[in-house]
Amino acid sequence: MAAKLIDGNALSEKILAAVRQRMEETKVVPHLVAVQVGEDPASVFYVKNQKKQCEEMGFKYTLDQLDVKTTQEQLLSEIERLNRDENVTGIILQMPLPEGIDRRVVQQAIDYRKDVEGITPTSLGLLLQDRPQMVPCTALGAVELLHAVVEKIEGLDCTIVGRSEIVGKPIAMLLLSMSRSATVTVCHSKSKDLAAKVASADILFAAVGKPAVIKGEWIKKGAIVIDVGINRIPLKDKDGKPLLNEKGKPKYTTVGDVEFEVAKERAAYITPVPGGVGPMTTAILMRNTLEAALRIKNAL
Numbered sequence: 503m504a505a506k507l508i509d510g511n512a513l514s515e516k517i518l519a520a521v522r523q524r525m526e527e528t529k530v531v532p533h534l535v536a537v538q539v540g541e542d543p544a545s546v547f548y549v550k551n552q553k554k555q556c557e558e559m560g561f562k563y564t565l566d567q568l569d570v571k572t573t574q575e576q577l578l579s580e581i582e583r584l585n586r587d588e589n590v591t592g593i594i595l596q597m598p599l600p601e602g603i604d605r606r607v608v609q610q611a612i613d614y615r616k617d618v619e620g621i622t623p624t625s626l627g628l629l630l631q632d633r634p635q636m637v638p639c640t641a642l643g644a645v646e647l648l649h650a651v652v653e654k655i656e657g658l659d660c661t662i663v664g665r666s667e668i669v670g671k672p673i674a675m676l677l678l679s680m681s682r683s684a685t686v687t688v689c690h691s692k693s694k695d696l697a698a699k700v701a702s703a704d705i706l707f708a709a710v711g712k713p714a715v716i717k718g719e720w721i722k723k724g725a726i727v728i729d730v731g732i733n734r735i736p737l738k739d740k741d742g743k744p745l746l747n748e749k750g751k752p753k754y755t756t757v758g759d760v761e762f763e764v765a766k767e768r769a770a771y772i773t774p775v776p777g778g779v780g781p782m783t784t785a786i787l788m789r790n791t792l793e794a795a796l797r798i799k800n801a802l
């Protein structure tokens with residue numbers, strides 16, 4: 503029987519509605535500042551989306567655009583200024599940073615109370631100590647999608663493929679927390695026999711960034727599959743030739759890391775890509791942003 507889809511669009515709408523309601527009740531309006539050094543095209547795209555989302559929520563959003571020649575010292579003093587500014591309740595440091603700037607040093611300088619992305623050492627340390635405050639948005643969104651279909655995961659075997667600081671590792675910490683107590687296996691590019699680790703999982707999180715790296719036939723029957731991967735791949739016709747749009751440019755589609763068509767015949771639940779973890783990331787960012795503002799204004 504085909505798996506049931508876990509609808510990330512529907513759950514993220516619920517989260518956003520709750521954020522709006524909380525804002526209405528508390529009358530606290532967050533002010534999120536995105537610091538961007540230079541104009542990397544991917545970063546420009548994210549900034550545009552963040553602005554749109556914040557405006558839709560009624561948050562104040564400021565793009566703090568710095569010259570590509572900004573030095574690390576100058577960037578650190580800008581972060582310090584934003585930390586001190588009582589009217590700023592959230593800070594996002596846009597990646598990538600120009601060469602010569604150490605990402606970790608600058609991230610560490612962000613006041614953890616304003617760290618809406620949950621990426622400072624303090625935020626990650628609090629998560630490790632099982633007293634989370636700001637949790638990386640994609641990781642939390644992925645785990646909340648899991649809880650949309652199963653509440654109790656105590657003792658269940660969870661495999662996470664991917665060990666990045668913003669996705670794989672924080673998912674592992676969330677699943678290991680005392681309130682969840684899952685049994686967690688974390689895999690990466692050096693892991694041996696990935697197929698066996700996936701096949702043993704009651705719950706699978708795929709966070710790699712490679713299309714179909716997880717074969718559908720590896721999935722345990724009845725498993726829950728959360729596919730975090732976002733991969734743009736060119737569309738091809740039946741002869742394998744690239745499909746072109748009206749401007750003669752290649753057409754693309756977005757897929758996850760899991761071979762969806764096969765996996766959905768084995769899993770009990772699976773997230774679609776797009777429409778799974780993607781919208782959750784944005785919704786959790788909005789919720790983190792309001793929570794940071796509430797904490798700073800002592801309204802939480």
Ligand code: NDP
Nearest residue numbers: 640664665666669690691709710711730731732779780783
């Ligand atoms: P990273 O590139 O930082 O991490 C990828 C991880 O996958 C690494 O741990 C790497 O191992 C591991 N890996 C690579 N190849 C293999 C392999 N063949 N077998 C097993 N493991 C492998 O990526 P992110 O964590 O930032 O993102 C992961 C995916 O999630 C990407 O597709 C990204 O686009 C997507 N993403 C989606 C978001 C959303 O909103 N839905 C937000 C953020 C990310 P090693 O550590 O050994 O190199």
